[in-house]
Amino acid sequence: MRHDPDSEPDCCPVGSLERPPAFDCPVLLTETLVLRAPHAEDIDAIAILADNPAIATMVSRIPHPYGRADAETFVRTSAKRGNGNCVYAITDAETGQLFGCCSLETGNDGRSLELGYWIGEPFWRRGIATQAVHALVDMAFRTREIDHIDARCRVINPASRRVLQKSGFQFQGSGMINILSINASAAVEWFRLDRKTWISLIGWSKDNKLAAL
Template sequence: MFPDLTRDDVFRLETRRLWLRWPRLADAQAIVRLAGEKTVADMTTRIPHPYSQEDAERFVFHARQANANGDGLDLAITLKGKPNSVIGMVGISSNPEDGSPFLGYWLGTPHWSEGYATEAARALIDAFFAYTDGNELTSAARVINPASRRVLEKCGFAFQGSGLMTFHAQGGLFPVDHFRLDRRAWTSLKTWSHTGLVREPGEAEVGELSLAY
């Protein structure tokens, strides 16, 4: 899916406020602390609760393996100037249900309502369409998570309808809203700016992240 450019762990995306880089084993403790919160884990497909150090280390290993193979691109979200302090994750991987490139993200609760999820998602979306020949991205948000839906809408995704999706960590099917962004729509939105982002009051910014276990 992704080219050689992204398959080296020195690869990094930079926005006005963020650095997006490959996850490292040293990030596991922060991932456990942030992703392990029930309010975060419940909105994701594959983050169990409770979430152990072993779970986080396994995720990092598989994410790095997928990145190196070009099968996907999972990046740690860090604040600019603090590249060793992870605040969340953003990634594109193959949707297990239909194989389409799928955008996911999560952000630790101390960093909600700052527009970081939108900023990180836009950067990775731009990289996907700029570096690959993919024609579309899909994503989803639980119907009880309007903040995640708003992030996707601000990134240009169009609502495709509602349905059920398997949440492996939760052990069942849950209602979700499905979204799609194609290359043509992205091209028309290339005036996106990674500065001066407008955020919604109380925007929680928790979305679906396809974690490879």
């Protein structure tokens, strides 16, 4: 997952009077999760969970080590929803405990989104990432005129691959991306979920009801 909301693609030519479309990033509810904008109260939890090489080395833009100042910058910049980007804190619906973060970023073509997510290591293997991805995907296809959603995961991250596959994403190919925490490129797999496939899989929402506030 990318972790730098300030890094946004250019949307308009220089001198253009057009502005990027504004999109809501609604609070999303599932059976056990609330996905909402990161708050100042999340800073300490984000700093603790993200300061973990097992997290940072699996995503593209989380530095390591990761301190409180990094978390403060992340929370502040995530509020800038330019170009239709949405950043969410993944939290427990009952306790409000922070599990991780996820995001949707608008593709350069304006007809696609890129999905990213990370879950803190203490909360792995609970199905949290899959539940959050389903909520994001449903919201995106229901509220935006997009053709597909892309996602990437490192080839050495089978857990993330399983999340994408269980969510209907289909393998497209492999490539290399730069990983900030290791200051080097790493091999990744590229997955895509198109609208037609999503429509055929909407049944997943029976056990993962989505509501927008």
